[in-house]
Amino acid sequence: MMMNCCGLLTSNKEAVPLKSVEVELEVRDHVATVVSTLNYENKEDKPLEAVFVFPLPGDAAVCHFSAKIGQTEIVAEVKEKQKAREEYDDALSSGQQAFLLEESDQSPDIFSLSVGSLRPGESASIRLEYVTELAVQADEGLRFCLPAVLNPRYQPQGSGGSGGGNVQMTSVPASMVPYSLSFSARVSSPHPVSKVESNCPLDALQYFNTEQTQATVKLAAGHKFDRDVELLIYYKDAHQPTAVVETGQTSAKPGSLMGDPVVMLSLYPEFPQAVMSLVASCGEFVFLLDRSGSMAGSRIKSARETLLLLLKSLPIGCYFNIYSFGSSYEHIFPESVEYSQKTMEEALKKVEEMQANLGGTEILEPLKHIYSQPCIPSQPRQLFVFTDGEVCNTKEVINLVRKNSGSHRCFSFGIGEGASSALINGLAKEGGGHAQFITDTDRMQPKVMQSLRFALQPAVIDISVEWDLPKGVSVTALSPPITALFQGQRSLVYAQLTGQSSEAAEGCVMVKYSLAGHPSQNQLHFSLKPAEDTGLTVHRLAARTLIRSLEMEGRESGGEQEEGVKKKVVELSVPSGVSSAFTAFIAVNKGDGKVLQGPLVVRNVPAPRMMACSMGRFNRSRPPGMPTKAMAHSSPSYSPGMVDCGIMGRSVQSCPTGMPMMAMLHSYSSYLLGKSLLPKQPPRDPLLQLVSLQKASGCWVLDPALADALGKTSREVEKPKPASVNQEVWATILALIWLHGFKMDAQEEWELLAMKAVSWLRAQNAPCVIECVEAANALLGFSVQKDALGL
Known part of the structure; x- marks a missing residue:
């Protein structure tokens, strides 16, 4: 104590x-x-x-x-x-x-x-x-x-x-x-x-x-x-493409990293609007949720609510599965299944029961299992990892994601104080995805839904960076090749410039790529004149980028090659x-x-x-x-005998022989028995209540549960329905009006599932849509326009 x-x-x-x-x-x-x-x-x-x-x-x-x-x-x-x-x-x-x-x-x-x-x-x-x-x-x-x-x-x-x-x-x-x-x-x-x-x-x-x-x-x-x-x-x-050229160290040898100028490019690709409107209607979405003891309380509750929003927002025609892990791991389906009303309901039922009760944080084994599953043709794999990121084998985990980077994109979420930035950023960087950090005061849902929007963007392939520099100036790339591009998100590129040019000289860099079958490019012209007063910041960041790439290469190669890489890293790190x-x-x-x-x-x-x-x-x-040196320089950070225990959301040392293990088992069984005596859960957030009623197809059904979510009686909801309109169309328009009227401040959370609802409505070719919108506004007390709904 x-x-x-x-x-x-x-x-x-x-x-x-x-x-x-x-x-x-x-x-x-x-x-x-x-x-x-x-x-x-x-x-x-x-x-x-x-x-x-x-x-x-x-x-x-x-x-x-x-x-x-x-x-x-x-x-x-x-x-x-x-x-x-x-x-x-x-x-x-x-x-x-x-x-x-x-x-x-x-x-x-x-x-x-x-x-x-x-x-x-x-x-x-x-x-x-x-x-x-x-x-x-x-x-x-x-x-x-x-x-x-x-x-x-x-x-x-x-x-x-x-x-x-x-x-x-x-x-x-x-x-x-x-x-x-x-x-x-x-x-x-x-x-x-x-x-x-x-x-x-x-x-x-x-x-x-x-x-x-x-x-x-x-x-x-x-x-x-x-x-x-x-x-x-x-x-x-601020988010415009920029280039900073930094002069080298006068004491360093010309031709070396520290002796030559280094350029840092911040690229913000802009994709054609026609392509951006093509939200993917396919994909294999794999969600991997940390259920170790440290995820207890508000973290696991927030994760369950987020999975509800994710499952409701998935496109019809995709595949999905949900894994969870602690000291062991579980999956809802033996392999990814097609998204339908039946599979969505089955998954949501299991999600509702999820607790932070699986012990430690063994993330490596479930990742290995996911990667061992064959990919589904024409369904690009998108992996979402939710963890508070407290593991010792960070480098091993990142290495595994890197080895499988050709078969998927990885989106990572670091939850709570103390989440390992090396793990969360490394998963996304090596997996060609995007990383988000969610402190315990943040709402998880907006950040996760933004990553889902990235995952639904068409994958950018065949990315190359080409340079056009004055005669006498050559370029050496210091950053690893760009593997992922997302609309409006920054990509950083470091390069060493060798040779002489006039002060007024200009360079150009082009990023070429293919997006949804369309070849595209963004280019940036920049001055080769060094920026003033940057110290050696850019050189150090460039050295760090190169060092990290080499370290990763060393871990993959092993043996003599690893020793050679280590030598290169030391030769770069010291100067x-x-x-x-x-x-x-x-x-x-x-x-x-x-x-x-x-x-x-x-x-x-x-x-x-x-x-x-x-x-x-x-x-x-x-x-x-x-x-x-005769003494141990270090000892284990968190021993295997220490269980990241989900009973009370804290770690306890495993019992030595002779300890009253039965007392622990008794307290755990009391906890399980006591679960039925716990006070009833507080009422669900009205947004989540409404979202939980949406069908996989995107529509809502006119029933007492919907009336309750809208704060009305069944009679109040049914009476204003135009006679020629079927019940599902009316219910779906009511839900959309409520979202636009009540929850615009949380639009990023429900935007994708609303798009799915609008697509469903369009497919119905329903009559009297304007009349429905007017009647729904009158019932709920709003004045949402038909165009605002996207109809």
């Missing part, structure tokens, strides 16, 4: 040497630079090593790490990971101070920072800097997330989690984090900043100029570490100063000559977590002179 402690103590009553975290964010257009300063102080009477495991955005390029002790500043270097670890251990063994920052071997969004050592009474300030691209949201906002919450990552059974590269996570409930956070952001763009929103309380936006192209914003005072900090930044007319899976930042304080006296005690700095769970404690104490 967690105890409430006062002061800077963990739940185990150990002192926490980390006192505060200060974060400064600078956003330029759609690129963010983040500087975090971690302030440490040792108030104990013995020297400490502080180990802090914390999350970063999965696609961040960490490019600076330094430590300041008193007036001495030590800037870290990037070195091959094993060498960096050995140098750190050797420094500590010989009584010197050292600082090590490394990426987890399992997931690129978890880092470990070791501060060794802090002498009694000593303070240190650690500065960490990274750059990252901001993703475009459905509503055209740019999303920045400062991950604060670090939930335990589930270690799949039999995955050998105690290997050398695992980082040990220590976490406490968010309310008990013993250090403070301050956060401020500065935003600048060629376009006016229209607004900045957050899931956390913000002070008012302050503009720096009359054009409103520069602004600052801060977290309101007293912010607790109880959630990830999410900022949504909106510019006016660019960007971290990778094979390198780490190391800083050693060789300056003061003082040798540490006495044994060094490890203090694990806890990160905040959202779920209550029991976690193993990891504490090392090292006698003077004992090399750290």
Whole structure:
């Protein structure tokens, strides 16, 4: 049980040497630079090593790490990971101070920072800097997330989690984090900043100029570490194709990545309207839902409601199936079935019963099973994955999606605080789909329905990027080939430019592709003149992109080839100063000559977590002179013996021999028996009530349930029906009028199922449609026009 402690103590009553975290964010257009300063102080009477495991955005390029002790500043270097670890251990063994920052071997969004050592009474300030691209949201906002919450990552059974590269996570409930956070952001763009929103309380936006192209914003005072900090930044007319050319480093060799100019292109493809109106009427839609214990409560309820909307919005003629997973996995049908009234009803019945009671988060096995199923001819496979993304085998999962990327598109949804950005973004990127993040304050439905609209867009194939550059300038692509294009969504391309051109020279890039059988292209002309004052941001993001591609290639190749790829990554990571899976930042304080006296005690700095769970404690104490490399550098993050338990939505340690297992079974059976005694469910949301009554064909039926959903009696609904109109046509027009009259604020949620209803109405060639619309408006008290309905 967690105890409430006062002061800077963990739940185990150990002192926490980390006192505060200060974060400064600078956003330029759609690129963010983040500087975090971690302030440490040792108030104990013995020297400490502080180990802090914390999350970063999965696609961040960490490019600076330094430590300041008193007036001495030590800037870290990037070195091959094993060498960096050995140098750190050797420094500590010989009584010197050292600082090590490394990426987890399992997931690129978890880092470990070791501060060794802090002498009694000593303070240190650690500065960490990274750059990252901001993703475009459905509503055209740019999303920045400062991950604060670090939930335990589930270690799949039999995955050998105690290997050398695992980082040990220590976490406490968010309310008990013993250090403070301050956060401020500065935003600048060629376009006016229209607004900045957050899931956390913000002070008012302050503009720096009359054009409103520069602004600052801060977290309101007293912010607790109880959630990830999410900022949504909106510019006016921002989403236009752009190109930024950044000059190389003067000290680097011409012809190398850091020595040559690099261009970053932001492409926003616009598809012909004639093609965009062709919403697909086919496809195999596979929904994969996380039902591990951490999905309990509002998350699983929201997921059930979302599946209702998805199933009602699917086109007639498609195929579908629903899988769910925890420690094991289930599917509603043995294989994907044709969408009909019968199969839709059968699926919805099973969805209604779904609870977050399947234990851990074994996502790999259901994915393998889905990919083992043969694809259905002329029904492109679209996979939707819903998870809170707390797994250790992130790289293995992403690798599997990449291997199967030719047979499907993958749309991913990260649910709640602490969802792994590396997992969610990686699934979508490698699966040629789109990623969405849904915090616990967001409605899941609008974001999911927007991804369904993407899935229903015709697939773009045969994508190629062609360059037209002045004589003497050659181009090397640094980004992997573009595999997915969606209307209005950004694609980023990085390329290295080698050779000389005049300042006034211009380049052109063309993206060619085929869409619904039509060859199309978008082109962008850009100046080759380097932008001013970009530092090396673009080079670092380009290096990060290339590093990630190489790491993926290495995991696929294995053996000697893998070693060759690792060598390439190290050769890229070290000169660019960007971290990778094979390198780490190391800083050693060789300056003061003082040798540490006495044994060094490890203090694990806890990160905040959202779920209550029991976690193993990891504490090392090292006698003077004992090399750290003799001790385990790390231990499992979340052991196989730990069950992500759905009973109460929290993790419990599996019982050792002799523990009263019967008591656990008794409490679980009481829980099952008690389910029938639970209070009745609150009344369903009126929108979902109406949607649940729609038939697979798109129509509604005139019955008491529909009258109830519309807030009328059966008699009130039946009486105004024009005599020559059949009941289903009348019921469907009533439902459409109600949606347009009552629920325009949620149109993105019901738009697709309304389109299906309109298609059904058109196919009926019903008489008196205008008369029906007028009668329905009169009954429901609206004035919705026939054209607004799309009739």
